[in-house]
Amino acid sequence: MASSDLQGMYQELILDHSRTPHGFGLRDAVPSQSHQLNPTCGDEITLQVHTAADGTVEAIAWEGHGCAISQASASLFAELVEGLPVADVEHRIAVFREAMRSRGRIAPDPELLGDAAALGGVSKYVARVKCAMLGWVAAEDALRKLP
Template sequence: MSDLQNLYQELILDHSRTPHGYGLREAVAAQSHQVNPTCGDEVTLQVHRGADGRVEAIAWEGHGCAISQASASLLAELAEGLSTDDLGVRIAAFREAMRSRGRIEPDEALLGDAAALGGVSKYVARVKCAMLAWVAAEDALSRE
């Protein structure tokens, strides 16, 4: 395994062990619950926006594999301070990379540390795990 792959693997494990944004809040701007029926991973995700309309925080709770948990954590970290349009652009870019079966490298400038999940796209059965929180965020935003 290359040094970069080791770094990415460690980043994913770190985010699954100590997730960013974990814990739901009482005041909810937009919320979505998503389930991956293939493996049973679940996430409930809230998008909290500040007075300026930007994403103040993504709060979430769920259970599942390290990939789904790390992906939710990475999304929560990435989304802070973004406009909902900018978040939508990042969700679309992440989806494109995940569906590419390894042909498209995630844009680290756009996705930050979430680009570490790029290798997941080579494993079709795991793509839904990585996408779960991102689909929940997209759904929550569409409900506003």
């Protein structure tokens, strides 16, 4: 597959997730929640982490507004981590952060990040990295607040 075809596929995936986001809609029961704002562009996310008794992430629920990248990234995160142990989620957040801060030098690992690897191209645009990281930062903060 040519790189332009792959880039087009990734763009379509991001647009699909921003139009029909996974995990969108906050729940009444709030075990752990974080609200994050990107003051540079005004994107906002409130994200809840719901865990099961066995220490796995049962669900990610979130609401927000902003650009397609921030909304798609939160959706991709929610889809990726449901059912994973908290430690695995924390590891994936660290791997994603490293790729996003690499300015394109580190390609996101699709084995660890699934479809969220499609956001790899964002790392070349410093101003957009905060957009892609917003939901992941909210999740990291919410995980720290877990009882």
